[in-house]
Amino acid sequence: MTKMYNAQGKLSQSDVLTKYAPLVRRLGLQLVAKMPASVDLDDLIQAGMIGLMDAASRYKEDQGAQFETYASQRIRGAMLDELRANDWLPRSMRKTSREVESAVHKVEQSLGRSASETEIAEHMNMPLDEYQSMLQDLHGSQLIYYEDFDRSADDEPFLDRYCVDRSDPLSALLDDSLRGALIEAIDKLPEREKLLMSLYYERGLNLREIGAVMEVSESRVCQLHSQAVARLRTKLREQAWTSVEA
Known part of the structure; x- marks a missing residue:
């Protein structure tokens, strides 16, 4: 497996984006399939990418969880936050x-x-x-x-x-x-x-x-x-x- 850590021991954002962008899209598709047609997939993916970057900045290799497992939780959470933020009616x-x-x-x-x-x-x-x-x-x-x-x-x-x-x-x-x-x-x-x-x-x-x-x-x-x-x-x-x- 290609190492994605820089000299400071942090995940490289460019490598994370390349490797895990498909994961973001897959999670977005799973969620949007259960939502009304008015929910925009691109909006969920954009929120999910922010969640992915947040996961990359917080993750430590020695903390026990695999990065994909950890990132999936962050990505999904960011997408749910996006749905919450757009749930409004006067x-x-x-x-x-x-x-x-x-x-x-x-x-x-x-x-x-x-x-x-x-x-x-x-x-x-x-x-x-x-x-x-x-x-x-x-x-x-x-x-x-x-x-x-x-x-x-x-x-x-x-x-x-x-x-x-x-x-x-x-x-x-x-x-x-x-x-x-x-x-x-x-x-x-x-x-x-x-x-x-x-x-x-x-x-x-x-x-x-x-x-x-x-x-x-x-x-x-x-x-x-x-x-x-x-x-x-x-x-x-x-x-x-x-x-x-x-």
């Missing part, structure tokens, strides 16, 4: 999102089936076009927010109640139990919303492209996406998706 929009989710939950519990937009709008005492405008404003809403773990929020966040690994919420969100619960919840969506989520999260199409496939406007796709996200967040609450017993 508080007013979070409040609106919770109101929509609450309405969806109450109407669907009452009806025992997926609620239509008209039924949800009626429950919220607003015209359909006003409700659809609200969905439009929620464009960019995500299935999971880091603020879901914030105990200072108005009500107890559902993920905080059920997340096993509270030291690293995102790692817990990527586990098999959540993926299984999410697959089950998506399968119960109305057909159009199910198709939309498949095109967006599995096929990686943007809203304009999805609109072309579904033969609706981009703004209508945006509304349907926000509606689907509200339904899914409601279902995840109901399913208490980890193995923790309520």
Whole structure:
């Protein structure tokens, strides 16, 4: 194996970049595959390269761990920090999102089936076009927010109640139990919303492209996406998706 240490016993940054850049990309691909299509791989790789350089500057050959193992932890941590930093939505929009989710939950519990937009709008005492405008404003809403773990929020966040690994919420969100619960919840969506989520999260199409496939406007796709996200967040609450017993 080629030695990557300089005269001062430190790892050479140029050699580290050359040797471990593929590792950064591989970790980035593993992570982005579990994220919404809006997460940019290049941003994760850039953050991961910073994590790699940090690992190179801190690593000592005699500290016991292999460098690749040590660096992988630093790279992944830097990528998770990048995801945390980009998890934001104005508080007013979070409040609106919770109101929509609450309405969806109450109407669907009452009806025992997926609620239509008209039924949800009626429950919220607003015209359909006003409700659809609200969905439009929620464009960019995500299935999971880091603020879901914030105990200072108005009500107890559902993920905080059920997340096993509270030291690293995102790692817990990527586990098999959540993926299984999410697959089950998506399968119960109305057909159009199910198709939309498949095109967006599995096929990686943007809203304009999805609109072309579904033969609706981009703004209508945006509304349907926000509606689907509200339904899914409601279902995840109901399913208490980890193995923790309520």
